[in-house]
Amino acid sequence: MAEFLFYALSIAAVLFGIGVISAKQPLMCVLSLLGSFVCLGVIYLLAQFQFMAAAQILVYAGAIMVLFLFVVMLLDLGNVEELKENSMRILGKKRITVAVVVAGGLALTSLLGTRDSMASAGPEPVVVRPDAYDPVAEIATLLFTRYLLAFEAAGLLLVASMVAVMVLAKRQREPLSDQR
């Protein structure tokens, strides 16, 4: 039952994630992200990380996403197609191709690297849960040994997307500076 729930929720989380980057309306992107967060929260709950699940829902779904929703609702983002064309013009086809190649390479390396490190580390360690079992410490250990490459790649992607958002937002403000 728990396994079935895990797979169903994971698939739902990934589908919501695809929704975030493919939805036409900005509002639907925000809601997809919310759905993804809720799915992740329930997965934490299934893994017995009750506190993390509560923090996930409380902080991300309850507070941060409300802020996002406000920003999206109050800024007039009516014409998304225009924005899209604008960003395409700023970036240019060449740069987008480079970005896609780099991101794809990054994803592939992290995938292969994780597989290699998993192969060299042998089978999944059997977790013995003593009385003073600390799930957070265990996650941290796994993140910095077994899944190091994937973890670092995700961090790099986050930084890259942040820079990209800044570049796009900065460039778009220029035509607004002369009074319409």
Next chain:
Amino acid sequence: MTVTLVTLLKILVIYGGLINVAALMTLAERKVSAWMQFRIGPNRVGPWGVLQPLADGVKFIFKEEFTPEGANKFLFRIAPMLSAVPAMLTVAVLPLAGDIAIPKLGTFDLPFFGPTELGGITTNLSITDLDISVLFVLAVSGLSIYGIILGGWASNSKYSLLGALRASAQMISYELTLMLSLLSIVVMTGSLDLREIATSQATIGQWHIWTQPLAFILFVVATFAETNRHPFDFAECEPELVGGFHTEYSSMKFALFFMGEYCAMAVMSGLTVTFFLGGFGVPFWPDAPWFVELPAFLAKTAFFLFLFIWVRWTLPRFRFDQLMGLSWKWLLNLALFNLFLTGLASALGWF
């Protein structure tokens, strides 16, 4: 097998009860307001008008469902659900009574399962026991804001949008006070489990209303704002905003918003009782059986539900800037101060 059956039964009974409480609250609201204004109130459908909610429900189902032009159909449809579901979810962790011992009932030959032994377990009257039920309640009730924002936005109407914006600004502000006032209770009991918090107030002298009077007042004020009730009902605010975020809603969708609001009131009253009035504990009878504890809990909750109605028909409405000023300039600081004092007392080992 028994555990599954008992859990199913608890879910049915508790959710059925909650929905009935919400329905009866609509009647109580009209009856009490009528008494306060020297009127009679609904008295035609059934004795004392008790079947009025049923008649209203039938009316809601048969009314025309109207979707305004230019509305976002999908969001317009799911907003009432998003508002009602979180309010109902939180009741799952409310401890309604202590342990119930179910005697051995013998072996039954069930279809599909074969001979099964039933009974012989001890359970308690809440759907699930989480170690962090306080956080669960806060997290899930924080989600109910989405129904209001999305409902107001998707309606494509200025009144709805303004109502939704006001409601969400208000709920975010008062959520802080709500959580901070609860934190002092958590510091005192050292537990995030509602059942443990309830059982830690065994005698009437240990009720947190005596040890944390400031937190009690702050919490009750914040619940009024969280549930969008008078004198803080700026989400609706008839003279200014027609009906606020649900201006454009009709039929059963409108009823769902209402049910969500009343369920949230019931749950918030239950939480107030659990945190400050000893939960299901019966005064002067420490080891009461569950069938005495449950009515005790319900009676205490009923008082707070009555308080909601009482205040609504007594006090005038605030102005919106006064409401935000009250939250940020007074309540939040008082809650922080109270938490500081509680932390200090805890560090000095006074309790």
